[in-house]
Each structure stands twice: as structure tokens, then as C-alpha cells.
Amino acid sequence: MSPFTRQRSQSIAALGEIKLINEIQRWLGTATPKAPAGIGDDCAILAGSPKDQLVTVDPVIYREHFDDTIPARGIGAKLFNRNLSDIAAMGGRPRAAVIALAMSKEVKIEWLRDFYRSLANIARRHRVPIVGGDIAHQPTGFTATMTLIGESSHQRTLTRQGAKAGDWIFTTGKLGGSRLNWHWKFTPRLAEGQWLASRPEVRAMMDISDGLAKDLISLQPKGTRAALSEQMIPVSRSADQMSKESNKPALFHALTDGEDYELLFVVNGRTKPEMLQQAWSRHFKLPLACIGRFLKAKAVSPFDDELDLSKYHGFEHLR
Numbered sequence: 001m002s003p004f005t006r007q008r009s010q011s012i013a014a015l016g017e018i019k020l021i022n023e024i025q026r027w028l029g030t031a032t033p034k035a036p037a038g039i040g041d042d043c044a045i046l047a048g049s050p051k052d053q054l055v056t057v058d059p060v061i062y063r064e065h066f067d068d069t070i071p072a073r074g075i076g077a078k079l080f081n082r083n084l085s086d087i088a089a090m091g092g093r094p095r096a097a098v099i100a101l102a103m104s105k106e107v108k109i110e111w112l113r114d115f116y117r118s119l120a121n122i123a124r125r126h127r128v129p130i131v132g133g134d135i136a137h138q139p140t141g142f143t144a145t146m147t148l149i150g151e152s153s154h155q156r157t158l159t160r161q162g163a164k165a166g167d168w169i170f171t172t173g174k175l176g177g178s179r180l181n182w183h184w185k186f187t188p189r190l191a192e193g194q195w196l197a198s199r200p201e202v203r204a205m206m207d208i209s210d211g212l213a214k215d216l217i218s219l220q221p222k223g224t225r226a227a228l229s230e231q232m233i234p235v236s237r238s239a240d241q242m243s244k245e246s247n248k249p250a251l252f253h254a255l256t257d258g259e260d261y262e263l264l265f266v267v268n269g270r271t272k273p274e275m276l277q278q279a280w281s282r283h284f285k286l287p288l289a290c291i292g293r294f295l296k297a298k299a300v301s302p303f304d305d306e307l308d309l310s311k312y313h314g315f316e317h318l319r
């Protein structure tokens with residue numbers, strides 16, 4: 001469905017700002033607390049906490065991140081889940097969200113209602129209140145930006161720093177082909193991220209948004225190379241499907257498509273990968289794969305099918 005309408009009576013122009021804000025509060029329902037903990041004051045107040053506080057922000061932009069083929073509820077889900085995935089990537093727990101909209105007057109009320117209702121569903125599912133927001137006019141289009149606040153779930157917060165030569169590289173789930181629909185249907189790996197943060201052998205973590213081949217560089221310690229075994233890469237069925245259309249190997253899609261929103265993490269090289277796999281499978285059904293190791297740059301490869309990663313470049317913004 002298109003987010004826009006030429007018929008004024010069906011557009012947000014028919015409501016005006018004050019009525020629109022009232023409607024938004026109604027659409028959000030129990031997902032937004034009463035002021036000053038929620039919408040209605042100059043700021044929302046969050047209770048203090050001794051834990052590390054995490055902040056992340058991500059937009060969805062019409063024609064950049066979505067088009068008319070995706071339903072409004074899918075856009076809301078994508079916006080919220082992308083932010084949740086960043087909190088998951090550090091082993092955190094989400095606390096509260098605010099949303100800033102910039103949109104034309106031609107946005108359909110019905111479309112916006114579905115968008116907010118999907119936000120409300122996710123807010124309730126993860127117990128993350130939507131505590132405020134802002135609405136601004138822009139001549140055309142629709143941009144929604146969510147800022148999500150979270151906190152560490154354990155004594156420590158996992159970051160992208162900390163990997164060492166010899167460490168194992170793991171990924172959750174299956175990779176590639178997310179453009180075939182699930183880029184707006186994915187599940188942020190919150191429980192998995194929190195569990196991984198509780199494991200001392202896990203040293204660094206991130207979520208895969210731009211493609212494994214590119215994102216892995218952010219975890220790579222200086223003076224090492226990422227040695228990945230081709231057969232260990234968990235290639236999704238969607239990547240197989242994409243490969244039929246693109247005439248590129250499914251593996252190429254798994255390494256470069258991006259928007260996988262799986263967790264990519266590094267485990268102390270002294271750990272036996274099977275031990276972590278076993279502990280994992282007692283908690284989660286989601287597949288977990290040990291895909292390789294960080295090795296000293298010139299070390300002999302432990303794999304006879306080591307990938308040449310220089311052939312694969314993930315998605316890069318602004319290029």
C-alpha cells in the first residue's frame with residue numbers, strides 16, 4: 001500500500017497536529033505510559049540505573065528502505081527491530097524508545113495507524129515503552145527515526161573490540177537473500193545476545209547489517225586475517241533463490257547481501273567450539289555456526305576451503 005493519498009479527508013492534513021498526536025497515543029495504547037514517564041511532557045523521565053546505558057538510532061526512509069510493496073505494519077516492524085538488533089548486538093536489554101517522524105501532509109491516516117499499531121505490538125512483546133517522539137513536516141515522502149535506549153543485561157557489555165589471533169568466529173541463523181521479504185520480518189536476537197554476554201568465552205560481538213564479509217572487518221584484530229571455511233557458512237534458502245535470479249553463487253549472497261540481523265561474535269581460541277554449541281542448543285533452537293578463526297596474517301590455513309574474502313564486499317552506504 002502506498003503511504004500517501006491525494007484525498008485530503010483521508011490524509012493527516014485532515015487531522016492537524018494536535019488531533020494527530022491524540023490519535024497516535026490511542027494507536028499506541030498501553031505501549032506508551034502516562035507523562036512524565038511517557039508522551040505529554042517536554043521530556044520523558046526514565047528511572048536511574050547503575051548499569052551501562054546503551055543508545056542507538058536508526059531511520060526508515062521511503063524509497064530508500066521501503067516502497068509501496070511492503071505493508072505499513074512491516075515498516076513499523078523493520079524500524080523497531082533494526083534498533084532492537086543493535087541492542088541485542090551488545091548483549092543488552094531494551095528500555096525505552098522515542099520516534100521522530102518527518103512526513104508530507106499526504107500521508108494516509110490508515111497507513112500511519114497500521115504503522116503505529118505494529119510499533120505498539122513490538123513494544124508490548126519486548127516490554128519496551130514508547131515514551132515520546134516528534135512530528136515534523138517535510139514537503140514529500142516519509143521518514144521515521146527511532147532512538148532506542150537500552151542497558152547491559154549482565155556485568156559487561158559486549159562491543160566490537162576484544163578479538164585476538166586464534167579466536168573462533170561464530171554466527172547465528174542463516175545468511176543471505178533477506179531482500180526476498182524477510183528484511184522486514186526478521187526477529188532481533190535479544191535473548192541470544194543476552195545469553196552470549198553472560199558467557200566469559202565470548203569476547204566481541206555485533207549484528208550483521210551490511211553483510212558478513214564487510215561487517216567481519218569491524219571485529220578483526222590488527223595483524224590478523226579472517227580465515228573462513230566455505231562449507232561452514234550457513235547459507236539460507238533465500239540466498240539459493242536469489243542466486244537463481246542473479247546468476248551469482250548463493251554463497252555470494254550469504255556473504256554480501258546484508259540485512260541479515262544475525263549475531264556475529266568471537267570466542268576465545270582456547271574454547272572448544274563444540275562446547276559452546278552444546279551449551280547453546282540447550283537454550284536455543286536457532287542454528288549456531290562456527291565459521292572460522294582469526295589467524296596471524298601469514299599463518300597456514302587450517303581449512304582446505306578457506307574463502308578469499310577480498311572477492312566479497314558487503315553493502316556500503318553513500319557509494
Ligand SMILES: [Mg+2]
Pocket residue numbers: 085086089206207208209
Ligand atoms: Mg548494528
